[in-house]
Amino acid sequence: QVQLVESGGGLVQAGGSLRLSCAASGRTFNNYAMGWFRQAPGKEREFVAAISRSGGSTYYAASVKGRFTISRDNAKNTLYLQMNSLKPEDTAVYFCAASEVPLPTTAMQCRYWGQGTQVTVSS
Numbered sequence: 001q002v003q004l005v006e007s008g009g010g011l012v013q014a015g016g017s018l019r020l021s022c023a024a025s026g027r028t029f030n031n032y033a034m035g036w037f038r039q040a041p042g043k044e045r046e047f048v049a050a051i052s053r054s055g056g057s058t059y060y061a062a063s064v065k066g067r068f069t070i071s072r073d074n075a076k077n078t079l080y081l082q083m084n085s086l087k088p089e090d091t092a093v094y095f096c097a098a099s100e101v102p103l104p105t106t107a108m109q110c111r112y113w114g115q116g117t118q119v120t121v122s123s
Contacts (some may be wrong), residue, residue: 002026002098002111003024003077004023004024004096004113005070005115006020006114008021011122014121014122014123015120018086019082019083020036020096020117021080021083022079023078030074032098033101034050034051034096035049035099036049036094036095037094037110038092038095038119040093041079041091047061048068049064051071051079052103053102054074055071058077061106070082075115092119094119095113095115095116116123
């Protein structure tokens with residue numbers, strides 16, 4: 001079992017930045033690849049970014065590539081998502097997830113989930 005807790009969400013103006021964190025506890029953090037997903041009202045949960053167990057490989061959704069950066073600190077059992085140049089369409093609840101798949105890109109590939117943190121980008 002892995003427990004995940006997200007933090008760092010909030011309200012920001014378009015063009016601004018936020019850094020999300022996901023603190024993990026329970027089983028060994030670096031046994032899992034990690035991903036960030038988001039869900040806007042009335043929409044399905046969608047993939048944002050993924051990172052391998054070591055942090056050596058990353059993958060991004062086209063909509064965030066070049067603006068968002070996923071990283072992890074295995075010594076601190078923490079996953080991060082640096083979000084720059086935010087747009088109103090980035091508004092959503094952001095979830096972190098742990099997976100046994102090398103680079104998870106779908107919700108079904110993820111085993112453990114956090115509760116989510118709200119990100120709201122105003123225009």
